[in-house]
Amino acid sequence: MMTVKSPLRNVLTVLGGVACMAAGMVAQARINPTDPQPTCEMCPGTYVPVAELDAYTRKAIAENLLDQQVRDIDFGKGHVGIGMVYRTRLDKPAPNSVAEHDQVSEVYHIISGSATLVLGPDIVNRSRRPATMRTVVEFNGPGHNGSDIRNGVAHALAPGDVIVIPAGTGHLFTKIDDHINYLMIRIDPDKVTPLRSEAQSRAYLAKPALR
16 A cells, blocks of 8 residues: 655655754854854853842941952853942051952942052062951952052042952052942952852842841
8 A cells, every 4th residue: 555645744854854954053053163162151141230239338338348249150161259349438557458369350340439549469468368257258269468568559549440450469448538339340260259149149138247
């Protein structure tokens, strides 16, 4: 007996073949070893609304907080941290207040206020920061403190300014006129800091911060 193929079946067979070819082409486009490969395969983007950042500033003022981590995001070859920092008036720096981070670089974007920040790699009286410090564990990884920076370069910071602090560079606020509020971007290629999600941020904002 002769079997008559359905026209619909023929169409489905052709479409199936086309779909397989298309899938193979997409797969080839993704894995072609001669192409640059994504460092974070299929990673989602991250959106942080200004309302959330403002909530961190209000929390800093209300609870007398300094540095707060908003997010810590995996981008494949490293982590990037988003923090908010609020510092009050400073007439002169406290002893041993130079900071340096061994593996994490930082970018400040000044939102409000003004201050003088000194940068330089030659740190006087360098001492290891305690490994149990919250900022070391959660924010910027291991590093040092010091009493001063030899041949440091002073920068007058004002709203809108951006300053980049590479890992290993000492930084010290020597004067804050009234306050300074800035967005902190932390670049962590060695993934020494833990990830922090939107859900963790919301939970943190919902109750008083741990000391």
